[in-house]
Amino acid sequence: MDPNNPFPTSAFHRQDETPDAEFYHHPRFVTHLDDAAIAAVTQLYRDYFSPNTQLLDLMSSWVSHLPPEIAYRRVVGLGMNAAELRANPRLSAHVVQDLNAQPTLPFQDQEFDGAAICVSVDYLTQPVAVLRELARVLQPGAPLVITFSNRCFPSKAVAAWHALDDRGHLALVRQYLLAAGGWQAIELLDRSPAPGRSDPLFAVVGRAAGPAKTAV
Numbered sequence: 001m002d003p004n005n006p007f008p009t010s011a012f013h014r015q016d017e018t019p020d021a022e023f024y025h026h027p028r029f030v031t032h033l034d035d036a037a038i039a040a041v042t043q044l045y046r047d048y049f050s051p052n053t054q055l056l057d058l059m060s061s062w063v064s065h066l067p068p069e070i071a072y073r074r075v076v077g078l079g080m081n082a083a084e085l086r087a088n089p090r091l092s093a094h095v096v097q098d099l100n101a102q103p104t105l106p107f108q109d110q111e112f113d114g115a116a117i118c119v120s121v122d123y124l125t126q127p128v129a130v131l132r133e134l135a136r137v138l139q140p141g142a143p144l145v146i147t148f149s150n151r152c153f154p155s156k157a158v159a160a161w162h163a164l165d166d167r168g169h170l171a172l173v174r175q176y177l178l179a180a181g182g183w184q185a186i187e188l189l190d191r192s193p194a195p196g197r198s199d200p201l202f203a204v205v206g207r208a209a210g211p212a213k214t215a216v
C-alpha cells in the first residue's frame with residue numbers, strides 16, 4: 001500500500017467505469033442544488049475568498065456560485081465540458097481536463113489565492129493526488145472550500161461515497177486532505193440552510209500549508 005495513500009483501490013471503484021469524457025460529452029445546463037443550498041455555497045465563498053484575488057474553480061461547469069457583488073482578479077475553471085465552461089460568466093479562463101485520467105494540475109506553484117470544489121469531490125478516483133496538487137498551486141494560507149450535499153450522479157460517484165452518510169462524507173474528505181498532506185486548519189462545517197426543507201449543504205475547508213521546510 002502507498003503510505004501516502006491509505007485508501008484501498010476498491011474505495012474508488014464506480015458503477016460506470018467508462019471514460020468520464022463520454023459521460024460529460026453533452027452539456028448539462030442545470031443546477032445540482034436547490035436555491036437555498038446554492039446561497040449557502042455563495043455565502044461560504046464570501047466568508048473565505050477575498051475580493052480581487054485569483055481563484056480556481058475545480059470541477060467547474062456553467063455556474064461557479066461566486067458572490068455576484070464581488071469582483072475577483074481572475075477565476076480559472078477546470079471541468080469536463082467545454083460548452084458549459086465557455087458559458088460560465090465568472091470564468092476568465094478554462095481548462096478541459098479529466099482529473100481521473102490526469103490528476104496533475106496545469107498550473108504554477110502558488111498561482112491561486114483560493115480554490116473551490118462544489119458538489120463534485122465524490123467523483124474523484126484519485127482525490128489524494130488531486131488535493132496534493134491543489135496544495136501546490138495555492139498560496140500558503142489560501143483556503144480550499146469543498147462543498148457537497150446528499151445528491152450525486154450515482155453511477156459516477158466512488159464506492160467509498162456510497163458507503164457513507166453525510167457525517168461520513170465529512171470525515172472522508174478530511175481524511176483525503178490529511179493523506180494528501182500540505183493542509184492545515186481543516187474545518188468540517190454543516191451549512192444546511194433549512195434542515196428538511198432544502199438540500200443539506202456540508203463543507204470541508206482547509207488552508208494550504210505552503211512548501212514543506214527541508215532540514216539543512
Ligand SMILES: C[S@@+](CC[C@H](N)C(=O)[O-])C[C@H]1O[C@@H](n2cnc3c(N)ncnc32)[C@H](O)[C@@H]1O
Pocket residue numbers: 020024031032058059060061063065078079080081097098099100101117118119120123
Ligand atoms: C455535479 S457537477 C457540479 C458542477 C459545478 N461545480 C456546480 O457546482 O454546479 C460535477 C462536475 O464535475 C466535473 N467532473 C466530473 N468528473 C470529472 C473529472 N474526471 N475531471 C474533471 N472534472 C470532472 C464535471 O465537469 C461537472 O462539471
